[in-house]
Each structure stands twice: as structure tokens, then as C-alpha cells.
Amino acid sequence: MRKVIVAVVGRPNVGKSTLFNTIAGKQISIVQDTPGVTRDRIYAEGNWLNYYFTMVDTGGIEPISDDVLLKQMRSQAELAIETADVIIFVTDVKSGVVDADYEVAEMLRRSKKPIVLCVNKVDSIKKYGNDIYEFYQLGLGEPFPVSAANHLGLGDLLDEVVKHFPKEGLEEEEDGTLKIALIGKPNVGKSSLTNKLLGENRVIVSDIAGTTRDAIDTEVTYNGTPYIFIDTAGLRRKGKVTEDIERYSVIRTVAAVDRADICIVLIDAVEGITDGDTRIAGIAHESGKGVIIAVNKWDLVEKNDKTMQEFTKQLKEKFAYMDYAEYLFISAETGQRIHKIYELVNMIHDNQVMRIKTGVLNEILARATAMKQPPSDKGKRLKLFYITQASVAPPTFVIFVNDRELMHFSYTRYIENQIRENFGFRGTPIRFIIRERG
Numbered sequence: 001m002r003k004v005i006v007a008v009v010g011r012p013n014v015g016k017s018t019l020f021n022t023i024a025g026k027q028i029s030i031v032q033d034t035p036g037v038t039r040d041r042i043y044a045e046g047n048w049l050n051y052y053f054t055m056v057d058t059g060g061i062e063p064i065s066d067d068v069l070l071k072q073m074r075s076q077a078e079l080a081i082e083t084a085d086v087i088i089f090v091t092d093v094k095s096g097v098v099d100a101d102y103e104v105a106e107m108l109r110r111s112k113k114p115i116v117l118c119v120n121k122v123d124s125i126k127k128y129g130n131d132i133y134e135f136y137q138l139g140l141g142e143p144f145p146v147s148a149a150n151h152l153g154l155g156d157l158l159d160e161v162v163k164h165f166p167k168e169g170l171e172e173e174e175d176g177t178l179k180i181a182l183i184g185k186p187n188v189g190k191s192s193l194t195n196k197l198l199g200e201n202r203v204i205v206s207d208i209a210g211t212t213r214d215a216i217d218t219e220v221t222y223n224g225t226p227y228i229f230i231d232t233a234g235l236r237r238k239g240k241v242t243e244d245i246e247r248y249s250v251i252r253t254v255a256a257v258d259r260a261d262i263c264i265v266l267i268d269a270v271e272g273i274t275d276g277d278t279r280i281a282g283i284a285h286e287s288g289k290g291v292i293i294a295v296n297k298w299d300l301v302e303k304n305d306k307t308m309q310e311f312t313k314q315l316k317e318k319f320a321y322m323d324y325a326e327y328l329f330i331s332a333e334t335g336q337r338i339h340k341i342y343e344l345v346n347m348i349h350d351n352q353v354m355r356i357k358t359g360v361l362n363e364i365l366a367r368a369t370a371m372k373q374p375p376s377d378k379g380k381r382l383k384l385f386y387i388t389q390a391s392v393a394p395p396t397f398v399i400f401v402n403d404r405e406l407m408h409f410s411y412t413r414y415i416e417n418q419i420r421e422n423f424g425f426r427g428t429p430i431r432f433i434i435r436e437r438g
């Protein structure tokens with residue numbers, strides 16, 4: 001089941017980021033050490049009651065003139081319409097309804113997507129209560145007064161948002177077919193790879209970053225087994241601003257990764273590993289999905305017998321926080337090592353769904369703690385009582401300890417390494433839940 005995507009749109013300065021951060025709250029730092037992802041975050045996990053969703057901030061508008069502003073707002077709204085299940089349209093009670101609001105409201109209304117109209121900066125209902133009525137003019141139904149800065153009205157707003165969530169959840173036809181998202185910055189070779197995998201030129205490939213294309217799901221059968229490749233290349237927007245394209249591809253990536261079992265992060269062998277790559281790989285990492293880092297355009301690299309080793313070393317450095325990822329050097333152009341993708345995908349999936357018996361896990365835990373003494377603080381030593389596997393994909397383990405505070409990241413990491421040494425879990429992150437037992 002994939003997560004519902006909620007997008008936040010609105011003019012600059014109406015308080016989108018404030019609202020975004022307020023709703024995301026501390027959930028923003030799910031994984032603290034993912035470089036490139038935590039700063040300037042444009043997506044985050046949110047939840048309300050028992051509803052879980054991925055929230056995206058389509059913002060990032062730098063208004064230069066009214067013209068530019070309107071154009072950028074249009075593409076922002078388009079992006080939201082394309083990727084989101086529910087859209088929160090944020091307006092500002094202090095500025096009232098302005099022309100740009102009408103424009104965007106019209107676009108959103110036509111999209112037939114569920115829209116929740118938020119009127120922000122209503123810091124006091126007494127003072128601003130009457131100013132809310134003019135927002136009915138936008139034709140988006142009831143305006144929800146909110147003060148994002150003061151955490152007011154958020155409950156009612158979110159009640160309305162989750163009302164629009166699909167009743168049965170977003171169940172996709174789960175027939176066991178593995179879904180693989182091809183992600184990576186523009187021009188890295190996502191469509192070319194899809195084409196190569198498909199064996200015929202069904203996707204239009206172009207040299208120009210940001211050419212009009214549609215994202216498609218491609219089903220490929222290999223050795224009698226079907227696989228679905230989710231291509232995130234579809235760049236509808238012909239954005240000129242680099243940051244703009246970047247943001248756009250990040251949001252698309254989040255949506256695709258959400259639906260996938262395994263992600264293939266493509267890196268351009270000629271360009272080397274860039275910040276954009278780190279950011280995109282970080283999305284895969286945080287999602288808990290399986291990861292293959294595929295260095296593409298390998299045919300263009302001048303090689304000697306050390307080239308691959310050297311590149312691998314760089315990968316290990318840059319992606320140290322996701323050292324479970326599998327590496328692959330391919331050429332979407334020549335097809336070199338493309339079939340390896342299927343082998344890796346199958347292997348990773350086996351690892352994702354692997355279950356380890358509790359008895360075996362506890363033997364490993366006992367040995368690990370005997371080999372390396374758990375840390376202590378202020379005279380109190382960490383005790384690890386018991387470990388059991390709670391779920392798969394990603395494999396998740398619950399460890400019962402005497403005091404959670406004492407379970408430092410580095411010791412969890414040590415336990416993870418012990419588990420990996422024994423069972424591999426190659427290609428998939430593994431997670432730990434630390435519980436206290438008296």
C-alpha cells in the first residue's frame with residue numbers, strides 16, 4: 001500500500017513552510033544522518049489520527065516580477081495536481097484574496113483533485129474572524145482558518161485533509177509483481193534504461209533536460225517473471241531554473257519511491273557523484289526500500305583495471321550511511337550488465353522478506369554483547385535483554401533494553417553489523433525499535 005501524498009501550494013510568504021514544518025513536526029528528522037536530505041526539506045512524513053501521509057512542499061518560488069510569480073505558481077500548482085492525492089491551498093488572511101489566488105484556485109478547481117482551502121495567519125479568531133468570509137469567493141468551499149505559527153486550527157484542517165483520503169487506502173493491485181523505481185537526476189539515463197529493459201523504443205528519449213515526457217510504468221518479463229519499472233523521467237515542466245527542475249524531480253522521486261519495492265539510483269559515470277545524486281539516494285534510503293546504486297554511461301568512461309575499484313571507493317564514501325546498497329556499473333546505451341539488474345532485484349527482494357528466528361537472533365545478541373561490552377553512563381550500564389524480528393521489508397527488529405537512553409546510535413549500528421555479518425540483508429536497510437523492559 002502506498003502512502004497518500006498531500007501537497008502544499010500557495011503564494012510566497014503566506015506561510016507554506018511554516019505550515020509544512022508544523023504538521024511535519026519532529027517527524028522531519030526520521031533519519032538524522034542522511035546528507036543532503038535534511039536541510040531544505042521539501043517533503044516529510046506526517047500523520048494525523050491514524051492516517052499516515054507524505055507531505056510535499058511545492059514552494060520554492062522566488063518572485064522577481066508579477067509575471068514570473070504567476071508563471072511559477074502555475075507550474076507549482078501543476079506539479080501538485082500531478083503528484084498529490086490531496087492539495088492544501090494556503091492563503092493569507094492579512095493580504096486577503098489577491099489576483100494570483102484566483103488564478104491558482106481556478107486551476108486547482110479544474111483539476112478535480114480534493115482541495116482544502118487554508119487561510120493562514122488567523123492568529124486570533126476574534127480579530128480576523130470576519131475576514132475569512134471573502135475566501136469563499138475562491139470557489140473552493142469552506143475556508144479553514146489556521147495560525148501555522150501558533151499551531152491554531154490545525155486539527156480542523158487535518159480532519160478535512162484526511163476526509164479526502166481514499167477509503168480503502170491506496171491499495172495497488174498487489175499480485176506480487178516487484179516494482180522497481182528508476183530514479184536519478186535529469187539526463188542520467190532513466191528513460192534510456194527503461195527502453196533498453198523493454199527492448200523497444202516506446203519511451204521518447206531526448207538530450208534536453210526537462211523535455212516533455214510522461215512517466216510510465218513499464219512491465220517487463222524476464223525469465224518468465226514479470227517486473228514493473230517505474231520511470232520517473234516524465235518531466236512535464238520545461239523549467240529553466242535549475243533549482244526548479246531539481247525540486248520537481250525530487251517530488252516525482254518521492255512519489256515513485258513510495259510505490260516501489262526497490263529503487264535503482266542512477267549515477268552519471270562521466271559527471272561523477274553530485275549533490276543531486278546524494279539527495280535522491282537519500283530519498284530511497286529514508287523510504288526503507290531496497291537500493292541499487294547503478295553507475296550508468298559506463299561505456300563513456302575511459303577505463304583501466306582500477307577504474308571500477310576507484311569509483312566503488314567513491315561510492316562507499318559518499319553513500320557511507322547506506323552501505324547496504326548494491327552497486328552496479330551499467331550502460332543503458334550498450335546494454336552492458338543490464339541483465340544483472342534482475343539478479344540483484346531478486347536477491348534484494350529475498351533479503352527484504354527474510355525472517356530470522358528469535359532463538360537465532362538472541363544467540364547473536366548474546367555473542368555480540370559478550371564480544372563488545374555495551375556502553376554505560378553515570379554508572380549505569382546498558383543491558384540488552386531480548387531481540388525479535390517484528391516485520392519485513394524493511395526487516396525491522398525490536399530490541400528490549402533496560403534504558404533506551406543508553407542505547408547509543410553506535411551500539412545499535414554495531415548490533416546491525418553483527419546481524420548483517422550473519423544474514424547479509426544485502427540491498428535493504430534494516431531498522432531497529434528500542435523498547436524498555438523494566
Ligand code: GDP
Binds near residue numbers: 146
Ligand atoms: P512561505 O513563503 O509560504 O513558505 O511562507 P513562510 O512559511 O516562510 O512564512 C512567511 C512569513 O509569514 C514568515 O515571516 C512567517 O513567520 C510568517 N507566518 C507564517 N505563519 C504565520 C501565522 O500563522 N501567523 C503570522 N502572524 N505569521 C505567520
Ligand code: GDP
Binds near residue numbers: 185233297
Ligand atoms: P533521463 O532524463 O534520466 O531519462 O535521461 P535519458 O534517458 O533521456 O538520457 C539522457 C542522455 O544520455 C540521452 O542523450 C541518452 O542517449 C544518453 N545516455 C543515457 N544512458 C547512456 C549510456 O549508458 N551511455 C551513453 N553513452 N549515453 C547514454
